[in-house]
Amino acid sequence: MTDPAASLESLPLRDDLRGMSPYGAPQLEVEVALNTNENTHPVPPEVVEAITQRVHDCASSLNRYPDRDFTALRGALARYLGHGLDEDNVWAANGSNEILQQILQAFGGPGRSVLSFVPTYSMYPLLALGTGTEFIAGERAADFTLTAESAAEQVRSHAPDIVFLCSPNNPTGTALGLNVVEAVYEAGRDSDTVVVVDEAYAEFARFGTPSALTLLDGRPRLIVSRTMSKAFALAGARLGYFAAAREVADAMRLVRLPYHLSSVTQATALAALEHHQTLLATVEDVKMQRDRIVDELKRMGLTPAESDSNFVFFDCGGDAHAMWQALLDRGVLVRDVGIPGHLRVTAGTEAETTAFLDAVESFLAR
Ligand SMILES: *Cc1c(COP(=O)(O)O)cnc(C)c1O
Numbered sequence: 368m369t370d371p372a373a374s375l376e377s378l379p380l381r382d383d384l385r386g387m388s389p390y391g392a393p394q395l396e397v398e399v400a401l402n403t404n405e406n407t408h409p410v411p412p413e414v415v416e417a418i419t420q421r422v423h424d425c426a427s428s429l430n431r432y433p434d435r436d437f438t439a440l441r442g443a444l445a446r447y448l449g450h451g452l453d454e455d456n457v458w459a460a461n462g463s464n465e466i467l468q469q470i471l472q473a474f475g476g477p478g479r480s481v482l483s484f485v486p487t488y489s490m491y492p493l494l495a496l497g498t499g500t501e502f503i504a505g506e507r508a509a510d511f512t513l514t515a516e517s518a519a520e521q522v523r524s525h526a527p528d529i530v531f532l533c534s535p536n537n538p539t540g541t542a543l544g545l546n547v548v549e550a551v552y553e554a555g556r557d558s559d560t561v562v563v564v565d566e567a568y569a570e571f572a573r574f575g576t577p578s579a580l581t582l583l584d585g586r587p588r589l590i591v592s593r594t595m596s597k598a599f600a601l602a603g604a605r606l607g608y609f610a611a612a613r614e615v616a617d618a619m620r621l622v623r624l625p626y627h628l629s630s631v632t633q634a635t636a637l638a639a640l641e642h643h644q645t646l647l648a649t650v651e652d653v654k655m656q657r658d659r660i661v662d663e664l665k666r667m668g669l670t671p672a673e674s675d676s677n678f679v680f681f682d683c684g685g686d687a688h689a690m691w692q693a694l695l696d697r698g699v700l701v702r703d704v705g706i707p708g709h710l711r712v713t714a715g716t717e718a719e720t721t722a723f724l725d726a727v728e729s730f731l732a733r
Pocket of ligand 1: 404461462463464465488533537565567593594595596597602606607
């Protein structure tokens, strides 16, 4: 096989796609996969039953297009979120990646820009690229934190069309204070900047960490995005959603593909929402394992970041690639996010967490 990137060179690709690499978290067959921040607990049997029933009920109507406006699902998502939201405030798509792409299609595009603060979610620049939006890499402090003053100053100086704030931030794990969101929103007033808070991990936040949903009232340029891929343990179902002013949700109709949410996806998500308490019951276990990882890594002399998510980002005190390989040799796959000396690990079940911690300890003792 020739190098795939090289063979693409023979195609009449768009100039801005030449030489680019696709998103590529390895999908390896390993015993303990802790590299993509899934909820590693399987879907509980009661929820499997409910999803099966709902999908069964819609199967004979698959000859027809789905409800284009997925009204029942939007209502169920609004009720789950609370905060006085109703179905008009909610929009959904095939994963929050598609949500972010639609936001870029509507508010970004050629001649426009999106600002985010790196290191952050690696898909932001790729989604910007795909939609022809300029990606501006904003800065964080050396310890990866972001203050309201610094964020607002960068928004004022770049005047981007869109800002992506990832909170809790992937890959570093820590949530932003709402003061940062408020300051960024204010700083974007003159440039009419749309502010997106990506709360993919919100359900895992430490006690007392408020959601940006509490800021939506009176802020028509604010969008809060969520997903069923993480806490809901439904990454395979592909369902992301956002809450915003109803005009913002309406605007998405201009860019979405008709019938983008299949009947099967809508049925699956509705069943999952009906059983959200059962699905979210594993969140407390995952948080416990996350806190255990932070405590244990500190005990081993390493430096993990505080985490409001289901993963831990840590300074491994040396060669990150050597540790990554040693863990893989023991059947534990974690994520090398390309930040020198650092790795990211998903908090899994108790047994998976133990396998990870044992592998780290034996690597350090080598
Ligand atoms: C995992 C993740 C998502 C979720 O993507 P889906 O398309 O919903 O699976 C979104 N944002 C961030 C920061 C993530 O880490």
